[in-house]
Amino acid sequence: MVLSGRLLALALALLLPVVLRPGMDTVGWCLLALVLVAGTDLVLAASPRGVLIARDLPASTRLDAPVQNALLITQTGGRRLRGSVRDAWQPSAGQLAASGRADAAVDLDVPAGERRRVVTTLVPRRRGTLRSASVTVRSWGPLGVAARQVTHPVPGQLSVLPPFRSRRHLPSRLARLREMDGRAAVQTRGGGTEFDSLRDYVRGDDVRSIDWRATARRRDVVVRTWRPERDRRVVIVLDTSRTSAARVDDEPKLDTGIEASLLLAALASAGGDRVELVAVDRRVRARVSSTEKGSLLHRMVTALAPVQSTLLAADWSRVPVEVAAVARQRSLVVLLTDLDTAALQEGLLPVLPALTARHQVVVASVADPGLSALARGRHDVETAFRAAAAERAVLERRAAARELNLLGVEVVDEPPHRLPPALADAYLRLKAAGRL
Amino acid sequence: MRTPPARPAAALHTAPAVPDTGQAVRRWWRAARIWFVLAALLVLVALPSILRQDPGARPLGTDSARPEGGRAVARVLDQHGIAVHPAASLPEALALAADHPGAPVLFHDPAGHLPAEALEQLAEAVGPERRVLVEPGLTVLQGLAPGVSQGGVVPEGAPLPAGQQCRWPAALEARSVSAGGRSYRTGPSGQQCFPVPGTGAGPSGAAYAVVTTAEGTVVLGHRDMVANAGAADEGHAVLSLWTLGRDTDVIWYLPSLADVPVDGGPPTLDRLLPDWVRPAGLWLVLCLFVLLLWRGRRHGPLAVEPLPVIVPASETAVGRARLYERSGQYAAAARALRSATVVRLASALRLGPAAPVGAVVAAASRASGLDAGRVGSALDVDDVGSGRALVAAAAALQDLEDEVHRGLQATGTARDGTSATTDTAAAAADTPSDADPRTP
Numbered sequence: 001m002v003l004s005g006r007l008l009a010l011a012l013a014l015l016l017p018v019v020l021r022p023g024m025d026t027v028g029w030c031l032l033a034l035v036l037v038a039g040t041d042l043v044l045a046a047s048p049r050g051v052l053i054a055r056d057l058p059a060s061t062r063l064d065a066p067v068q069n070a071l072l073i074t075q076t077g078g079r080r081l082r083g084s085v086r087d088a089w090q091p092s093a094g095q096l097a098a099s100g101r102a103d104a105a106v107d108l109d110v111p112a113g114e115r116r117r118v119v120t121t122l123v124p125r126r127r128g129t130l131r132s133a134s135v136t137v138r139s140w141g142p143l144g145v146a147a148r149q150v151t152h153p154v155p156g157q158l159s160v161l162p163p164f165r166s167r168r169h170l171p172s173r174l175a176r177l178r179e180m181d182g183r184a185a186v187q188t189r190g191g192g193t194e195f196d197s198l199r200d201y202v203r204g205d206d207v208r209s210i211d212w213r214a215t216a217r218r219r220d221v222v223v224r225t226w227r228p229e230r231d232r233r234v235v236i237v238l239d240t241s242r243t244s245a246a247r248v249d250d251e252p253k254l255d256t257g258i259e260a261s262l263l264l265a266a267l268a269s270a271g272g273d274r275v276e277l278v279a280v281d282r283r284v285r286a287r288v289s290s291t292e293k294g295s296l297l298h299r300m301v302t303a304l305a306p307v308q309s310t311l312l313a314a315d316w317s318r319v320p321v322e323v324a325a326v327a328r329q330r331s332l333v334v335l336l337t338d339l340d341t342a343a344l345q346e347g348l349l350p351v352l353p354a355l356t357a358r359h360q361v362v363v364a365s366v367a368d369p370g371l372s373a374l375a376r377g378r379h380d381v382e383t384a385f386r387a388a389a390a391e392r393a394v395l396e397r398r399a400a401a402r403e404l405n406l407l408g409v410e411v412v413d414e415p416p417h418r419l420p421p422a423l424a425d426a427y428l429r430l431k432a433a434g435r436l
Numbered sequence: 437m438r439t440p441p442a443r444p445a446a447a448l449h450t451a452p453a454v455p456d457t458g459q460a461v462r463r464w465w466r467a468a469r470i471w472f473v474l475a476a477l478l479v480l481v482a483l484p485s486i487l488r489q490d491p492g493a494r495p496l497g498t499d500s501a502r503p504e505g506g507r508a509v510a511r512v513l514d515q516h517g518i519a520v521h522p523a524a525s526l527p528e529a530l531a532l533a534a535d536h537p538g539a540p541v542l543f544h545d546p547a548g549h550l551p552a553e554a555l556e557q558l559a560e561a562v563g564p565e566r567r568v569l570v571e572p573g574l575t576v577l578q579g580l581a582p583g584v585s586q587g588g589v590v591p592e593g594a595p596l597p598a599g600q601q602c603r604w605p606a607a608l609e610a611r612s613v614s615a616g617g618r619s620y621r622t623g624p625s626g627q628q629c630f631p632v633p634g635t636g637a638g639p640s641g642a643a644y645a646v647v648t649t650a651e652g653t654v655v656l657g658h659r660d661m662v663a664n665a666g667a668a669d670e671g672h673a674v675l676s677l678w679t680l681g682r683d684t685d686v687i688w689y690l691p692s693l694a695d696v697p698v699d700g701g702p703p704t705l706d707r708l709l710p711d712w713v714r715p716a717g718l719w720l721v722l723c724l725f726v727l728l729l730w731r732g733r734r735h736g737p738l739a740v741e742p743l744p745v746i747v748p749a750s751e752t753a754v755g756r757a758r759l760y761e762r763s764g765q766y767a768a769a770a771r772a773l774r775s776a777t778v779v780r781l782a783s784a785l786r787l788g789p790a791a792p793v794g795a796v797v798a799a800a801s802r803a804s805g806l807d808a809g810r811v812g813s814a815l816d817v818d819d820v821g822s823g824r825a826l827v828a829a830a831a832a833l834q835d836l837e838d839e840v841h842r843g844l845q846a847t848g849t850a851r852d853g854t855s856a857t858t859d860t861a862a863a864a865a866d867t868p869s870d871a872d873p874r875t876p
Contacts (some may be wrong), residue, residue: 003729011723018719024713027719034726088739105735124743136736151463151736246749253749311745370750375776378830381823382761387830388769389757390750391776398779 002147007038010114010145012070013162040143046079048137048150056117060159060302063127067158069095071118071135075110082109083139089132092174093158094123105138124160127255129306132156161301162255166263166420173263177271180432181227196227230272232436233331233429235260235323235359240307241281241314243338249360249416253366254309257336260364260420262300264334267424269296271431276326279307282315289326316347320354331359332436334423339365339397339413355407356408360435363404364412364423367397478605495738496544496570496662498522498688503665505802509676510688519685525694526554528597532687533561539685543580543658544570551689553577565652568679571617571659581653583626587619587643590632590657595670596645602629604648606678610671617657617658625650630657654679766826770817777833778815781840803847811836 014030056070069089075081086105089095097104097120110116124130135154140147198214202219214222236259244254265275269290277300279286286303290296314337323333333355337348348363355361374390377383401411410430414422430436461563496506498520510520521536523529533541541562550558552575559580567580577584590596595612602608607629620631621643630645645657660666662676680686760769782791785799801808814832819825 002733003726006731008726008730011719011726015716015719015723018715019712022710022715024715027715030719032721034722065678084735086735088736090739094740132739134737138735148734149736161813178762242747245745246751248749252744273805309745366749369748370748371753374750374753378827378834381827382757384773384823384827384830385761385769386754388772388826389753389760392756392772393753395772395775395779 001042002149003038004140004145004147006143007034007145010034010037011067037143038146041143041145042148043141044143045083045139045141045146045148046075046081046112048081048083048139048148049136050077051081051150051152053135053137053152053154055154055156057156057158058159060305061122062125062161062301063124063163065163065378066121067160069120069122069156073108073110073137074115075112078112080109080111081137081139083137084108086136087156088134088136089122089156090130092124092126093130094125094131096121096123098295105136108137116123122158124158127160127162127305128308129160130160148308152370159302159305161305162258162262164259164262164297164301166259167266169263169421169424170266173267173421173428174270176428177267177431180428181271185432196225196436198222198224227436228271228431229434232273232431233327233329234264234268234273234275234436235327235331235333236264236275236277237319237323237335237337238277238279238286238304238307239281239314239335239337240279240285240355241310241343242309242311243314243340243343245309245311245340248366248368248370251416252309253338253416254307255284256366256416256419257364258304258307260423261304261334261336262297262421263424264427265290265300266297267427275436277303278322278326279304280314280318280322281310282312284318284319284322313343314347316351320351323355323359327359330436332362332427332430333359334362334364334427336364339363339400339411341396341400344400352404352407352409360410360430361408362410362412362423362426362430363401364419364426365397366419367413367415369415443521464502466820467858477806492571494690494692495546495659496690501664503663504659506688508664508667509662509673509680512673512677513681513686516681517684518681521685521687523687523689524692526550526557526691526793529558529687529689530561532689533566536685536687538566539683539687540566540568540680541687541689542568542570542662542680543572543576543689544662545573545576545691546571547691548573548575549693549695550576551695552579554691554695563651564649569653569655570662571657572655576849577620577655581649581655581827583649584620584647584653584655587621587632587635590615590617590619590643590645592616593633596630596632598629599631599644601627601631602644603627604629606675607646610674612670613645613658613661613672613675614666615645616660617645619645619657620647620655622647622649622655670821671693766820766822767818768825770820772830773830773833774817776814777837780837784840784844800836800840804843806836806839810867 012032014034018030052074054072054074056072058067061067069087071085071087073085084105085108087095097106106118106120108116108118108120115405122130133155134151135152136149138147138149150347175354176221198211199222201223204225208287209223209225211222211224214224238254238257240254243255244252246253248256261277268275275288275290275296277288278284285307288296288300288303292299321333327333337347338344352361371390371393375387375394378387397413401413404411410426412419412422412426437779494500495504498506498510499522501507513520521532521539523532529541531575533539543558555576556579564581569576569581572581574586577586593615595614597612598607598610604627607627613630619635621641622628626649627649628644628647630641631642635641635643646661647655647657649655656662656675656679658666660669660673662680666672667676736811759765778793778796781800782789782796785796787795793815797808797811800806801811804811814829814836817829817833820829852859
């Protein structure tokens with residue numbers, strides 16, 4: 001049962017007879033009138049129980065991309081249902097009614113035996129699976145004084161995919177890839193080490209790439225073109241352990257890692273390499289391979305959408321096994337993790353030799369710009385201590401990166417917005433140098 | 437407008453129109469349990485006041501076994517063949533007094549239930565020689581024991597002896613009473629026993645724990661003289677049995693709420709207000725209830741948000757700073773700052789990653805134009821032992837870095853025109869070593 005402001009107005013109006021004719025009997029009569037009005041309205045209201053509710057909602061959307069959430073409401077009872085309906089989406093689904101009010105109930109008017117479509121907009125603010133457990137229907141009586149309210153358990157769910165904001169870095173990197181490939185009309189020697197073809201010299205070509213023997217055979221000057229190796233394997237290992245839960249610039253390190261791996265995967269698959277992705281902490285959380293059917297990026301975002309950081313330490317001893325399972329020959333293994341010294345010493349360092357022996361390893365980590373901000377404040381004792389601790393942390397990260405370098409590991413340690421392009425550049429550099 | 441009944445392509449769930457019984461019961465219980473809780477609270481609040489209505493539990497009640505009850509004395513009287521007639525209201529007491537002429541009437545009214553008019557009625561029906569008053573207030577004294585005045589509260593202390601002036605046999609037999617309750621005074625016509633020490637100095641003379649008037653009314657100043665708790669102390673038993681056991685019957689009158697006049701008393705605020713105020717107030721309370729129901733109703737259950745783990749990344753650094761601070765590690769903090777400065781300077785001055793500190797000092801003093809000794813002292817932080825020294829050392833290191841950068845910029849602009857290309861080449865060559873991690 002729901003009461004409205006109209007009933008309150010009626011009750012206040014009944015104050016007049018109570019004042020004019022004081023006495024407990026007047027109070028009793030007024031109360032009876034109030035109860036009768038509310039009761040009649042309740043009885044006359046259409047039953048919200050006899051309503052069929054169906055959802056019409058896409059299965060997935062990207063983060064921050066609005067999506068229409070429609071409810072199909074069929075009034076099976078014999079009365080016109082006037083009231084409102086509220087879909088109980090969790091707050092981070094960002095439900096907006098047509099009026100633009102957040103999480104407001106939507107007005108509803110369904111004649112007997114008919115069906116209406118109620119639409120709200122969802123603007124998801126969190127990656128993952130968003131849920132709505134129930135839909136609540138409120139049905140007002142003809143006087144609008146009292147309403148009946150019933151909550152129908154109609155579960156709804158929406159998979160919110162990673163936004164892939166680093167997509168904007170993709171065109172420039174693809175252009176670099178084409179340059180390396182020799183496909184773009186730039187006057188540089190093609191990157192890579194694999195001999196591609198001979199072609200006529202055009203002005204501006206690097207004279208070092210002139211193939212003199214071919215030139216001697218023909219009358220024209222001929223140059224060699226080169227291209228990078230193709231069909232290499234890139235294995236991306238995404239660490240979803242507790243170190244990935246830390247937030248840098250209000251974004252979990254895991255989300256930055258997902259962005260970086262999406263950009264790298266898009267670039268590598270465009271470069272003709274095969275991409276394998278494994279998200280792992282103590283067990284494998286997601287696994288995607290470019291050898292399967294369908295768009296790689298789509299499968300990656302779908303697989304990574306529900307992955308959240310766990311509060312467990314990563315089990316790095318699994319990683320060589322997982323890598324060996326997906327890639328037998330020499331591959332580029334990209335570990336998206338944290339350069340946190342303690343976690344590194346205990347977990348990653350012991351297993352790194354097993355990886356570096358067979359593969360080229362890149363460790364990509366999210367650097368914290370907050371540390372350098374901390375290191376700058378030195379005006380009193382507390383901030384001086386903080387600066388010292390921040391400097392110590394930066395030095396330790398550098399030491400850890402140096403230690404990894406000594407093992408032959410490339411280290412990419414950048415703040416969140418720079419990590420995806422930096423990792424893509426590292427890939428291009430390695431590919432151009434023929435180190436894949 | 438009627439929506440076409442075509443099924444949409446996306447996932448479609450249909451609500452069951454009627455949920456199964458178990459679910460319905462559970463949901464009903466969820467919705468109704470708040471009312472059960474409210475009802476339970478109401479009962480809990482009302483219970484003590486209901487229990488308090490038990491007449492036997494009142495002070496000096498003949499059935500009350502509590503410390504302030506009167507069961508012990510009533511039983512003893514009963515065993516001696518004296519019938520105890522409890523009365524809880526004035527008509528009862530008047531009827532009993534008429535039935536048993538000559539029986540003493542015990543009167544105890546701590547709450548002042550009985551109004552003055554009723555006291556007058558009681559005084560007419562019960563002769564002064566029959567009255568036994570326990571801890572009477574001013575109104576009761578005026579009505580039932582004229583000539584007796586109040587003497588104040590008796591502080592706890594040593595038992596009070598009967599005193600010199602006392603000629604009342606019962607008091608002489610009792611010898612002493614314990615201190616407590618109230619004290620009274622009467623004129624020389626009556627008997628005054630058990631003087632309260634420290635009251636004799638005033639103009640009205642000493643006050644006494646027990647007094648009797650010339651007409652024979654007995655005033656007992658302390659409830660414990662009759663109550664269960666004190667009946668066996670000092671001479672209380674003698675006093676109470678002597679005064680109450682004079683006849684074959686005793687009337688035990690404890691006024692109750694039934695004696696409170698419904699319409700009597702002085703005009704209250706309630707009577708001065710217009711008569712519509714009460715019903716209107718009641719109605720406004722009801723309006724408030726409607727308002728609460730209107731505003732307090734939610735449109736369906738709360739939506740649950742599974743909250744993510746939030747760990748600020750710099751938390752460990754801040755935590756470590758606090759550890760340094762709590763354990764007073766000034767030198768360690770200063771060394772960390774020094775190491776970071778040396779690494780940054782080496783990188784800015786394009787020295788190798790493993791450059792010794794001496795080389796960095798020399799290069800820094802060249803670049804900044806500062807004296808090498810000053811650079812060295814800024815970098816010498818081993819004797820930092822206090823917060824002030826730490827802040828000073830941190831500022832000195834910062835200043836040194838700023839100076840070196842300023843010096844480098846100045847020389848950079850000076851030779852900008854001549855060797856811009858070599859500068860960029862050097863910078864390009866230096867980039868990898870810039871990125872190189874360095875340990876102090």
